Amino acid sequence: MTSPFAARFFSFRTPLRFLRGSYTRLTLTVIAIACGVALVCAIDLADRAVMRAFVEVMGTAAGRVALQVRAGEGAPFPEEVAATVAGVPGVELATPVVSGTAVTADGTEELLTVLGLDVADEAAMRAYGAHTRASRGREPAQDGLELDDPFYLVSQPDSLMLTRAFAARRGLTVGDRIDLVTPVGRRGFTVRGLLEPQGIARVFGINLAIMDVYAAEMSFTHPEFINWVDVVVESGKDVAAVADAIGDALPAGLQVQAPGQRKVDMQKLVRSLEVMLEAVGLLGLVAAFLIAFNRLGTVFEARAWQLGVLRAVGARSRVVWWELLKESLLIGGAGVALGIPLGIGFGRLLIPVIATSASLAYKLIAPDAELTVRAASLVLAAGLGLGAALLAAVVPAWRATTLGVQQTLRGRGVEQPVTGAISMWLVRGLVAGAVGVAIAIQSATGSAAWGLLATGLIAVGIALAARPLVHAFQPPLLPWVRWLTGPIGRVAMTTIHRNPRRMALTAATLGVGLGSVLWLWMLARSFELSVIDTLAGGVRADLIVTSPHTDSGYLDAPLDDHVLGELAEVPHVMAVAGQRVVDWHYAGGPITIDALDAQYLTSREHDASPSSEQRLLDDAIARGDAVNVSANFVLHLGVRIGDAITLETPSGPLTLRIAGITAEFLSPRGTIQMSRGLYARYWHDDGVNLVYLRAGTNTDLATVRTAMAHVLGEKYRLRILLWAEFIEYCAAQVHRAFSGVRLLAGLVLLVVLVGMADTLGAGVAERTRELGAIRSMGVQRRHLQRMVFIEGLALGALGFVLAIAGGLALGTLWVKATFPYLLGWVLQVHIPYAHAAIVALMTLVVCLGAAVIPARSAARLEPATALRHE
Numbered sequence: 093m094t095s096p097f098a099a100r101f102f103s104f105r106t107p108l109r110f111l112r113g114s115y116t117r118l119t120l121t122v123i124a125i126a127c128g129v130a131l132v133c134a135i136d137l138a139d140r141a142v143m144r145a146f147v148e149v150m151g152t153a154a155g156r157v158a159l160q161v162r163a164g165e166g167a168p169f170p171e172e173v174a175a176t177v178a179g180v181p182g183v184e185l186a187t188p189v190v191s192g193t194a195v196t197a198d199g200t201e202e203l204l205t206v207l208g209l210d211v212a213d214e215a216a217m218r219a220y221g222a223h224t225r226a227s228r229g230r231e232p233a234q235d236g237l238e239l240d241d242p243f244y245l246v247s248q249p250d251s252l253m254l255t256r257a258f259a260a261r262r263g264l265t266v267g268d269r270i271d272l273v274t275p276v277g278r279r280g281f282t283v284r285g286l287l288e289p290q291g292i293a294r295v296f297g298i299n300l301a302i303m304d305v306y307a308a309e310m311s312f313t314h315p316e317f318i319n320w321v322d323v324v325v326e327s328g329k330d331v332a333a334v335a336d337a338i339g340d341a342l343p344a345g346l347q348v349q350a351p352g353q354r355k356v357d358m359q360k361l362v363r364s365l366e367v368m369l370e371a372v373g374l375l376g377l378v379a380a381f382l383i384a385f386n387r388l389g390t391v392f393e394a395r396a397w398q399l400g401v402l403r404a405v406g407a408r409s410r411v412v413w414w415e416l417l418k419e420s421l422l423i424g425g426a427g428v429a430l431g432i433p434l435g436i437g438f439g440r441l442l443i444p445v446i447a448t449s450a451s452l453a454y455k456l457i458a459p460d461a462e463l464t465v466r467a468a469s470l471v472l473a474a475g476l477g478l479g480a481a482l483l484a485a486v487v488p489a490w491r492a493t494t495l496g497v498q499q500t501l502r503g504r505g506v507e508q509p510v511t512g513a514i515s516m517w518l519v520r521g522l523v524a525g526a527v528g529v530a531i532a533i534q535s536a537t538g539s540a541a542w543g544l545l546a547t548g549l550i551a552v553g554i555a556l557a558a559r560p561l562v563h564a565f566q567p568p569l570l571p572w573v574r575w576l577t578g579p580i581g582r583v584a585m586t587t588i589h590r591n592p593r594r595m596a597l598t599a600a601t602l603g604v605g606l607g608s609v610l611w612l613w614m615l616a617r618s619f620e621l622s623v624i625d626t627l628a629g630g631v632r633a634d635l636i637v638t639s640p641h642t643d644s645g646y647l648d649a650p651l652d653d654h655v656l657g658e659l660a661e662v663p664h665v666m667a668v669a670g671q672r673v674v675d676w677h678y679a680g681g682p683i684t685i686d687a688l689d690a691q692y693l694t695s696r697e698h699d700a701s702p703s704s705e706q707r708l709l710d711d712a713i714a715r716g717d718a719v720n721v722s723a724n725f726v727l728h729l730g731v732r733i734g735d736a737i738t739l740e741t742p743s744g745p746l747t748l749r750i751a752g753i754t755a756e757f758l759s760p761r762g763t764i765q766m767s768r769g770l771y772a773r774y775w776h777d778d779g780v781n782l783v784y785l786r787a788g789t790n791t792d793l794a795t796v797r798t799a800m801a802h803v804l805g806e807k808y809r810l811r812i813l814l815w816a817e818f819i820e821y822c823a824a825q826v827h828r829a830f831s832g833v834r835l836l837a838g839l840v841l842l843v844v845l846v847g848m849a850d851t852l853g854a855g856v857a858e859r860t861r862e863l864g865a866i867r868s869m870g871v872q873r874r875h876l877q878r879m880v881f882i883e884g885l886a887l888g889a890l891g892f893v894l895a896i897a898g899g900l901a902l903g904t905l906w907v908k909a910t911f912p913y914l915l916g917w918v919l920q921v922h923i924p925y926a927h928a929a930i931v932a933l934m935t936l937v938v939c940l941g942a943a944v945i946p947a948r949s950a951a952r953l954e955p956a957t958a959l960r961h962e
Contacts, residue, residue: 108422118423121384124846125427125477126434128380131839133435133473135373138442141463145447158331159323159338161348165675165682166191167775168317169346169742171309177321180341182334185324187216188305192312193649195641195809196262197271197278203641204272206252206301208308208318249307253285257298272301273640274311275779276652277807317776323348345741347677367540367914369446371547372608372836377480378551379605379843382597384423384484416489417482424481428474435473438839439463445835448828520556523549534909538728543910547902554603554898559596561890585886595887602891602935603898605844609837610899610924610931611906616830617924618907623826625920626755627819633669633784634793636818637800640811647673648811650779655808656689659783662799664791667691670780672768673758678739679729684759687771690714716770718751723918725762726753739764741774760916845938873952881943888939892932899931 161177163169171188178186190208195201210216254264264270268283287300309315325334331350338348440463527549534542637659638648653670660668669689676685712718721731731737731750738747748766756763772778787796797812804810813821900923907921 120846120849122423122426122430124380124383124843125424125481126431127839127843127846128377128480129428129431129473129477130435130438131376131836131843132370132373132476133432133469134438134442135369136469136472137436137439137463137466138446139369140466140469141439141443142447144464145462157322158325159335159348159350161186161321161323161338161342161346162319163346163742163775164677166319167674167676167742168313168319168777170776171305171316171318173342173346174318174321176341177323177338180334180337182326182329182337183323184326185215185322187213187322187324188318189320189322190303190305190308190312191319192275192308193641194272194274194301194311197273197809201640201809202299204258204299204301206274206303206308206312208303208305208312210305211253211302212304248282248284249304249310250279250281251284251303251307252281253287253302254283255298255300256286256288258300259283259286261298273809275639275650276311276654278809279311314776314778343742344744367544369836371544372612372840374476374548375551375604375608376836376840376843377476378548378555379601379608379840380427381480381484382555382601382604383843383846384420384481385488385597413489417485420481420485420489421478424478427481428477431477432470432473436463436465438835442835516556516559520553520560523553523556527553531905531909534913538913540910540914543905543913546905547910550898550901550905551604551607554607554894555597555600557897558600558603558890558894559592561893562592562596562599565890565893585882595890598887599890599894602844602888602938603894605840606891606895606931606935607898607902608840609934610895610928611902612830612837613924613927613931614899614903614922615906615911616826617927618903618919618922619830619917620823620826621922622755622917622919623757624819624823626757627822631784631815631818634787634815635785635797635800636813636815637783637785638781638811638813640809648781650781651783651808651810653778653780655804655810656780656783658804659785659800662796662803664788664796664799665785666788667786669784670768671782671784672771672777672779673781674771674775674777675759676739676764678737678762678764681761682759683725683761684756684763685771685775686756686758686763686765687768688765689768712749712751713765714767716767716773718749720752720754720765721750722756722759722763722765723753724756724760724912724916725764727912727918728761728916737764742776743774746770746774755918757917762916841934841938845941849941849943877948881940884939884943885936888935891939892935895931895935896928899928 161173174186174188177183187210188208190206192206192208194204194206196204252270254270259265262270264283266283266286269280270283271278271280273279285302287302303311305318309317313319323334323338325331335348335350342348443463527546530542530546530549534540534546637655639651641649650672656668656670659665669691671689672685672687674685674687676683713720719737721737726732733750733752735750736747737750738745740746754765756765768780785796787793793814797814800810800812903923904921907919912918
């Protein structure tokens with residue numbers, strides 16, 4: 093049986109009675125909390141959906157595969173390794189795999205993932221969940237692949253299998269021909285089988301083609317070279333022990349690991365992006381908290397006399413305080429109820445944006461992610477929303493219930509006294525000191541967690557700086573306001589002076605919200621301009637040639653280096669050089685190798701400033717005696733010029749000296765630049781991702797490009813870009829990666845708009861009698877409207893100052909420290925002056941837009957009615 097105390101403690105009867113006449117006034121507060129909840133909910137749901145999709149894509153197609161043997165992220169190595177692995181005790185099956193991409197040559201340029209498997213090995217095909225028709229006696233007829241004779245597929249090198257869905261979409265059946273553009277050029281293939289959406293086809297999706305491994309080698313690697321080996325372990329054998337035995341048998345440069353380990357590595361990378369987005373969501377919730385704090389303080393002060401009466405008739409302070417907190421829970425509950433469905437809808441919009449950002453940042457293929465409503469995400473958003481509403485009420489409720497009864501009854505309509513000025517300055521000093529300590533610890537430890545803490549503390553500091561700013565700016569602003577607007581401006585400034593706490597909280601909301609937007613823009617702009625500056629100084633060519641499609645993320649699919657010789661024969665082409673970019677591993681983590689042809693490194697034709705001391709690579713690197721490393725390689729791995737590093741290659745260990753440090757953005761952990769001749773010799777890889785060309789002096793580049801397209805376009809389907817177009821293309825990729833900034837900024841701006849409208853509306857409601865008195869003295873309606881607009885603009889000016897200071901502080905912190913430690917890249921600080929001007933314009937629009945309804949309400953007041961208002 094429930095006790096009377098528990099019934100009263102959890103009863104919401106009294107809070108509902110108090111709120112009964114305040115629904116309209118609290119609507120904007122509920123909307124603000126709903127926006128904050130929606131932001132957190134959307135980011136968490138979208139992050140989880142994208143992560144789940146990446147994990148499914150990264151999961152291998154082998155249902156029974158327990159281990160994989162790889163060279164980096166798929167560099168080719170001799171297929172004889174598969175036989176070596178097969179001979180290790182405990183290995184049931186070792187299947188060689190060739191991997192590549194191709195595009196349809198009919199003009200649609202649809203991308204296909206191509207896998208080369210040993211289709212003649214029935215046991216191998218069973219391991220992937222695909223079964224030939226010959227094995228259908230024991231397997232369900234709908235499973236696997238539909239293939240009459242796998243040996244016919246082996247004997248005809250132009251044969252492949254497609255998924256049934258892909259074939260149906262293009263009107264293809266078994267026996268039809270399809271032309272594909274591969275790294276070695278355009279080739280025709282015959283469809284020999286169709287895959288059902290089971291096993292391997294379910295993992296890789298409908299755009300999958302399967303070839304025999306030996307035929308795939310001819311188009312995607314080299315004869316007798318594969319990309320990895322899938323290993324099935326005998327039943328009952330210890331996987332870790334078998335992995336150790338395989339590792340002992342492998343040549344240097346090859347690694348054996350569980351497929352799940354690649355998922356873990358990928359999750360660590362993508363998680364860094366998620367942390368940054370979650371920080372944005374929490375800052376939006378902070379803005380909503382400030383709005384709720386401001387509004388609840390105003391509501392509780394307006395009700396001070398009622399609270400005084402309750403205490404005068406015997407109600408205890410803690411009982412009144414708890415009843416006020418329950419009001420905040422009701423407001424927070426309404427915000428959560430509205431914010432959760434809004435967040436689910438917004439999360440669906442965020443999924444493709446986050447997937448694109450992650451794929452471009454980490455050179456992954458963007459998956460088709462679907463949003464799944466998870467209880468954990470809803471509980472997180474609801475908990476933070478209710479917590480923000482509850483915390484927002486703690487101080488105002490405490491302030492409203494701790495004053496004496498007489499003082500409370502006399503304080504009707506007046507801001508109650510707050511914590512002493514000395515105490516508040518002590519708090520501000522502690523916050524500033526904590527920011528400095530967090531930044532120092534981040535620099536010492538390299539942990540981005542301290543940067544995230546500093547980010548939150550800076551947001552708190554922005555809010556705490558608002559009230560001193562209001563007091564500091566009021567004296568110099570007052571003469572200007574009076575000169576520009578006349579006596580009505582003085583009335584507006586007096587209102588701000590009489591309500592410093594509420595006005596300071598509104599300015600703080602503007603500062604945190606718009607400062608967050610400026611911070612995101614500064615981060616995006618710094619990344620974009622850092623990439624452009626690096627390319628502008630490093631790319632030395634008139635024309636850049638690439639594949640028309642990407643292999644993963646932003647990285648162009650490799651071409652066979654035979655294309656270099658064919659391009660060199662085009663009239664007016666003076667010099668040709670290739671670049672190969674490949675992911676590798678070093679010191680227990682991922683890096684990128686950037687291999688450039690020696691003639692690009694040393695030739696005068698490829699150097700726009702041959703006398704410049706800042707050459708990309710020197711002669712020692714061109715000869716293969718040394719390497720350059722990127723700035724983030726130095727940051728994360730602690731090396732310096734002159735150090736020796738040892739790379740485990742498919743041909744054995746390779747030790748090289750570091751000759752210089754350069755700016756690169758190919759890998760978040762670091763990049764090694766070397767000669768492509770050295771790379772090809774040790775990695776057995778002759779592919780090129782980009783080709784740089786120099787044309788003759790005074791040559792019309794458009795003519796050269798047309799000639800290239802005419803000679804090689806049909807065979808390779810090349811993308812041929814001028815230098816300026818290439819820079820613009822790369823900048824567009826960076827812009828795509830940060831495209832989510834606009835969506836997040838829009839929701840943050842909505843929170844700020846609600847906060848401004850709430851404050852100005854509350855000011856009009858509180859001063860109804862005062863405004864009625866002003867109207868009764870003959871003041872025209874338009875002057876009252878102007879007064880509200882002046883208040884909004886004055887608050888906007890203060891908020892803009894806070895936003896600029898806070899945004900620049902957050903942006904500098906993230907560009908110089910937190911971003912390199914969290915996501916990996918080392919950037920140069922670029923202040924987005926144009927975006928700062930946009931923030932100023934947005935502040936003006938938000939303030940004027942928020943003031944429209946309160947201004948009209950003030951102008952519509954009838955003097956007689958207003959004077960009777962209680």
